[in-house]
Amino acid sequence: MMKLLKRMGAYKWGIVLVLVLTFLQVIGQLYLPTLMADIIDKGVAKGDTGYIWKVGLQMLLISGASGLLSVIIVYYASHISMGFGRDLRDGIFSRVENFSLQEFDKVGTASLITRSTNDVVQIQNVLYMMLRMMVMAPIMLIGGVIMAVGKDAKLSLIFVVVLPILLLLVVLLGGKAMPMFKSLQKKMDKLNRVIREGLTGIRVIRAFNRGDDELKKFDVSNEDYAKTAIGVNRLLSLMSPMMMLIMNLTTIVIIWIGAKFVGDGTMQVGDLMAFIQYATQIMIAFMMVSAVFIMIPRAAASAERINEVLEMDTEIHDPKDAKDAQAPVTLEFDKASFLYEGAEKAVIEDISFKAKAGETIAIIGSTGAGKSTLINMIPRFYDVATGSVRVNGLDVKEMTQADLRMKVGLVPQKAMLFTGDIAENMRYGNEDATDEEIWAGLRTAQAEDFVSKMADGIHSRVEQGGNNFSGGQKQRLAIARALIRKPQIYIFDDSFSALDFKTDSLLRAALKPETRDSITIIVAQRITSVVDSDQIIVLNEGKIAGIGTHDELKENNTIYQEIMRSQLSEEEIA
Incomplete structure (x- = not known):
């Protein structure tokens, strides 16, 4: 939590203003019971109407000024907390924009959405509460105790018993709530993931009549989240009634003891009433503190999750002394291998091939052969574990990600429009x-x-x-979006799969003159999309099972022949 609060430098003068105005507001509120005591002891008791009007007018002016200050404080506290929330969301989004695909795989999209929305809202709420209550409560608490002691030191000893009881109550409940709040946020992630999957996959769900199954899956996640939320709220719901009980019992004890002091003549009625109000203010201040401490555990859990994103070290960095290779346009994989974090086996292994401007390189293979992973290493979405990838003769790790990606025109497997x-x-x-x-x-x-x-x-x-x-x-x-960029390397990741054969043929014919000064990488499932390529790379279980032209592979590569037989008729193969 403190790590996030260190980011509030831009709001320091607003915070100072809130502190000063809150101090003035609390001083005015602490002075009101004393004025009320004077009205009772010096005005009502002596029948001095003029004094009652005079002091009553002072009380009205102080109350009005206190109300005005409250409005200003609420405005600035809201401005600071909402502005800080905006900055946090901006920081999270900017950080996430620089993540490689490995960080996305590690955290998960649903969790990143929750952290950018729900977790930031928790921080906003607790920050507002801190600016309003965490500042006001200590001043009111300390000021109330000082004023109460000034009215009667002996009667003030009651706070020596009451305040530790209240503190113990806050610590016990807050300590139990903290792990529950962490669990709650994780279950919120899970619920968001189920909802997101259900909405994005609605066509598949309906096509396979799996609506009831998805509803059951949602009900399980929803019920799990609800049970945890209800458990936390039940625990925290004990706070308010227990504090009110202690507060009312304290008031009864004060009146009981104070009545004896009034009867003995050691205390005046006005002072007793003022003391009761100071006791109420002290208890209210403690309730404010407890309300903030109730929210702090949840905000702390959210802050931990936000810090995890903001401080996550990306695995792909720009070099300090970046280089930028220009012509001639070339692409080379030199014994490149890659494996996902936690995986036992490499997804692609010992991949080597070269391409130059004007050439079309096709990559074909069964599902899961590593085709998309291979091309994701060209723009450095993933970094090779061993070996290297070179663009224009320069290792991609020696170039900035921005410069490298300016040379690439990518058409992803799933066409994404905004x-x-x-x-x-x-x-x-x-x-x-x-x-x-x-x-x-x-x-x-x-x-x-x-x-x-x-x-x-x-x-x-x-x-x-x-x-x-x-x-x-x-x-x-x-x-079309990739073509308009006019990059040095075109990457088509199974980008013709939804096209009919005629459109596919027309498109490939139209691409040739447009890409004659560039390298074209085509990932495809269909033989017809790769037959005219200068090189065809056959991938099998992450390794190159064959490389050559269509005619060469047709004659001597078993896997390529199997793919042909599965897609083409005997006449087409011949």
Whole structure:
């Protein structure tokens, strides 16, 4: 928690203002019972109406000023806490943007969403409570004790008994609540994950009539979260009634003892009433402290999770002395291997091949052969465990990630479009692209036909994830986005799978003149998408099982022959 609070340097003057105004407000509130005692002892007891009006007017002015100060304090406390929450979200998002895929795999998308939303809200709430109550309560507590002792030192000894009891209550309940809050946030992660899977996979769920099963899965996670939340709230619900009980019992004892002092003439009625109010203020101050301490365990659990993201060391770093290799355009894998964290076996192992400008390299193999992992090492989404990947003769680890990725145009396996319009999505690859360049990219990607028929053309609306387009349309738009960038290396990760054979053929023919000065990497499942490639790499269980042209592999590679037989007729093979 303290690590996060150190980030509040930008709000130091606002915090100072809140502290000063809160001090003035509490001083005014502490002075009111004394004025009330004077009204009773000097005004009411002596029948001095003028004195009652005079002191009563002072009380009204102090109350009005205190109310005004309260409004200002609430405004600045809200401004600081909400602003800090905004900064935290910005910090988390910026940090996550720099994560490699390995960090995403480690934390999980659902957990990152929870940490950016629910956990930050917990910090905002406790910060607001601290600015309002954690500042006010100590001043009121100490000031109340001093004023109460000033009224009657003997009667004040009651606080020596009461305050330790209240402190023990807060410590015991807070200590039990802390591990429960940590568990609660983890169960929130799990609940978010189940919800996210259910919403993103709604088509699959309905297609296989698995709605009831997913509902049961959700009910289990929801019930688990609810039980923990109810348990925590039951524990904390004991705090308020127990404190009120102690507070009321303390008031009864004060009145009982104070009445004897009044009867003995050692204490005046006004002082007794003022003492009761100071006792109430002291107890309220302690309740404020307890309310903050109730929230601190949950905020501390959230702060720990946020710090975990902010302090997570990324496994992929930019070099201190970065280099940037230009022409000639080349790509080389030299005995590259990679394995995921915790895995016993490498996903890809001892991969070596070379490519130069104008060449098309195809990667084909069964599902799980390591095709996507291999191409993810070109833009350094993953770093090789052994060996090296070189672009333009330079190891990718010697280049900044930004410079390296500017040389790459990636079309991922799952075509991803962003909310906005088509033009905005196309300029995601090149911010300075003109409308003519966008239309040229769409024409090459075989997307011009359906885009031109839309009412607003390239300014037509794109819904979240491109859900208002078919799979084939999304793939063609994603391909156009990469083409508009005009990179040195094109990577098509199974990007033609949703296209019919005619569109696939037209697209590959249109790509040739566009990519003649670049290297083209095609990951494909279909033989027809790779037959014209300069080199075809056959992957099997993470290793190169064969490399060559279509005709060469057709003659001498068993795995390639099996893939051909599974997809093509005897006439097509011949």
